[in-house]
Amino acid sequence: MSDVRGSRLFTDLNNIFRKDLSIDEYDVIPVTEPVHNKSPLVVIEHKLGVELWCIPILYQYAYDKLLSWRARDGTEKFLEPGEVCNLCRAVLLVNPECYTVWNIRKECVENGDLTVDEDLKLGELILTKHPKSPETFIHRRWLLQRLLNKSLLSSNDSNHSNSSVESSELLVGVDGISVNFLPTNQNTCSNNHILPKQIDRNLHRTVHHEFDICLRAAEHYACNYNAWSHRIWLIQAAFNSAVQVLLSEFRTTVTWFTQHVSDHCGFHYRQFLLKSLINQSQAVSCKFHVDVNDLLNQEFDKTTDLIGTYPGHEALWYHRKFVLHQIIDEIKTKKDQLRETLSKDNGIDLKRSRVESERQQLLEKELNLVSNKELLSCDKRECELANRYIVWIKRMLSL
Amino acid sequence: MKLFSLSVSYKSPDGKVQQLKSAHELSSFGYFQRGSIREFMEFTSKIIVERTAVCSRASVKEQDYICHVSVRSDNLAGVVIADHEYPQRVAHTLINKVLDEFTSKISKQQWPVLKESEVNFTTLPDYLQKYQNPKESDAMTRIQSDLDETKIILYNTMESVLQRGEKLDDLVEKSEGLSTQSKTFYKTAKKTNSCCVIL
Numbered sequence: 065m066s067d068v069r070g071s072r073l074f075t076d077l078n079n080i081f082r083k084d085l086s087i088d089e090y091d092v093i094p095v096t097e098p099v100h101n102k103s104p105l106v107v108i109e110h111k112l113g114v115e116l117w118c119i120p121i122l123y124q125y126a127y128d129k130l131l132s133w134r135a136r137d138g139t140e141k142f143l144e145p146g147e148v149c150n151l152c153r154a155v156l157l158v159n160p161e162c163y164t165v166w167n168i169r170k171e172c173v174e175n176g177d178l179t180v181d182e183d184l185k186l187g188e189l190i191l192t193k194h195p196k197s198p199e200t201f202i203h204r205r206w207l208l209q210r211l212l213n214k215s216l217l218s219s220n221d222s223n224h225s226n227s228s229v230e231s232s233e234l235l236v237g238v239d240g241i242s243v244n245f246l247p248t249n250q251n252t253c254s255n256n257h258i259l260p261k262q263i264d265r266n267l268h269r270t271v272h273h274e275f276d277i278c279l280r281a282a283e284h285y286a287c288n289y290n291a292w293s294h295r296i297w298l299i300q301a302a303f304n305s306a307v308q309v310l311l312s313e314f315r316t317t318v319t320w321f322t323q324h325v326s327d328h329c330g331f332h333y334r335q336f337l338l339k340s341l342i343n344q345s346q347a348v349s350c351k352f353h354v355d356v357n358d359l360l361n362q363e364f365d366k367t368t369d370l371i372g373t374y375p376g377h378e379a380l381w382y383h384r385k386f387v388l389h390q391i392i393d394e395i396k397t398k399k400d401q402l403r404e405t406l407s408k409d410n411g412i413d414l415k416r417s418r419v420e421s422e423r424q425q426l427l428e429k430e431l432n433l434v435s436n437k438e439l440l441s442c443d444k445r446e447c448e449l450a451n452r453y454i455v456w457i458k459r460m461l462s463l
Numbered sequence: 464m465k466l467f468s469l470s471v472s473y474k475s476p477d478g479k480v481q482q483l484k485s486a487h488e489l490s491s492f493g494y495f496q497r498g499s500i501r502e503f504m505e506f507t508s509k510i511i512v513e514r515t516a517v518c519s520r521a522s523v524k525e526q527d528y529i530c531h532v533s534v535r536s537d538n539l540a541g542v543v544i545a546d547h548e549y550p551q552r553v554a555h556t557l558i559n560k561v562l563d564e565f566t567s568k569i570s571k572q573q574w575p576v577l578k579e580s581e582v583n584f585t586t587l588p589d590y591l592q593k594y595q596n597p598k599e600s601d602a603m604t605r606i607q608s609d610l611d612e613t614k615i616i617l618y619n620t621m622e623s624v625l626q627r628g629e630k631l632d633d634l635v636e637k638s639e640g641l642s643t644q645s646k647t648f649y650k651t652a653k654k655t656n657s658c659c660v661i662l
Binding site: 089091092093094095096108109111113116192193283284286322323324325326373374377 | 464491493494495496499527547548550596597598644647648650651652
């Protein structure tokens with residue numbers, strides 16, 4: 065009985081996807097038992113809704129069939145590749161954490177039964193219902209890596225006379241992707257013509273769309289670590305942490321953070337951007353005339369401002385700690401550089417103590433600021449957070 | 464931070480509550496959830512106004528949502544439903560402003576008799592949009608002067624607002640404003656402890 069219903073539901077689902085190519089959202093409708101004699105799968109304005117009662121039936125049917133095919137022991141010894149893909153889709157829509165099934169999809173992609181774009185589209189649909197599904201993000205990274213490798217490979221092919229090292233090849237791909245990221249900057253890469261234009265453009269579009277997907281997932285599920293770490297991966301893998309991308313991300317995401325003041329994962333992403341910029345601080349100042357210290361100070365002021373406006377959010381205080389710590393680290397680096405340049409000079413002690421006192425002054429100023437403002441706040445939670453921060457500063461001072 | 468709903472209602476002296484106007488911003492919810500969520504927001508607003516004394520303000524927390532309510536001495540009430548990030552004082556400033564404007568547009572005598580469809584007051588959606596970003600609205604600067612000395616009572620759960628012997632589950636079951644689908648929605652969400660549902 066249930067087998068018959070299962071196969072009917074499965075056929076219905078496939079028909080829906082065949083008829084409507086632009087389904088962009090998927091959800092479960094809370095209907096616990098069949099109430100009317102209509103299909104429990106509905107499509108309204110390209111949104112797919114599945115009634116709750118039919119999900120176990122559909123899932124059981126698709127999962128059993130797929131796994132029995134996979135084990136090559138049951139009755140399902142031979143299945144059309146298209147059928148396999150469809151079964152995978154049915155299983156994953158219900159349970160995207162099923163890694164075996166994602167692996168079957170990977171095999172389908174490798175065998176050419178499924179295009180990368182199709183698979184990316186399924187992942188996108190799944191993320192509308194399961195915005196933090198880690199397996200979905202992992203599978204997307206695999207797909208995107210495949211696209212990136214392909215693009216690099218073709219750039220190598222057209223460029224095989226040039227026997228330059230692999231790392232510089234990677235950079236070519238990077239600059240090729242990110243050319244119109246910052247419209248104002250001077251185009252620093254002159255050799256991006258090596259990339260075949262068509263592939264380059266497709267990849268460009270896909271990667272940019274991926275940023276949107278991350279943001280949407282982060283919007284739908286607060287503190288979505290998986291979405292933000294996926295974005296970090298994108299920056300590293302697709303753009304090789306190129307300075308211009310980092311800077312542009314740093315500027316464009318600022319609005320998001322002022323509107324999600326309790327989302328620590330979002331702040332963590334910003335901290336990643338800041339750290340990467342600090343690591344490449346020389347490139348930042350040479351090519352883009354931006355001083356990393358200015359960025360740090362701006363971020364610090366922004367955080368102080370947000371704390372004043374929206375009291376009681378721990379994530380903001382953590383971010384404040386991070387930024388202050390980075391500022392102090394920068395002072396230390398300055399100190400080390402001074403020590404190197406002045407090692408033979410006898411004015412060394414004087415200079416070193418000056419840097420030392422700069423750090424001291426900064427911390428004391430911060431201590432006063434917080435004691436006179438947030439510590440006196442009438443919000444109990446805010447007081448508690450400010451107190452913890454002060455304890456932290458005092459410990460830094462005693463170091 | 465987000466504002467989801469803004470509504471004005473009339474609480475008659477015998478404790479009955481009639482909604483006069485409401486606006487919702489539910490684009491961040493799934494397409495198939497919006498209908499039920501809207502019903503639940505109206506249901507919650509009504510319950511909370513019913514249980515808030517005249518001349519008082521309250522903010523009721525429920526999961527990630529906060530329901531801000533104010534009932535004035537002339538029985539006019541305003542409710543804002545926002546997420547937990549939205550500053551409480553701004554929400555109450557918004558209620559004040561909306562209630563003042565409502566009073567100036569619609570005369571007091573009409574409040575007890577008007578039905579929701581007959582109320583000619585169209586600025587709620589604009590307010591809802593404008594106040595999505597509390598920094599851009601003029602609220603931040605006006606807060607100090609605007610909010611009178613009425614204390615805002617804080618409740619940490621919906622249950623603590625209810626009167627003795629009342630249970631939320633029963634109220635949901637009995638409610639006429641909720642469709643069967645929304646009631647199932649409430650039950651399944653409660654069972655799976657889903658985070659995407661109000662209440």
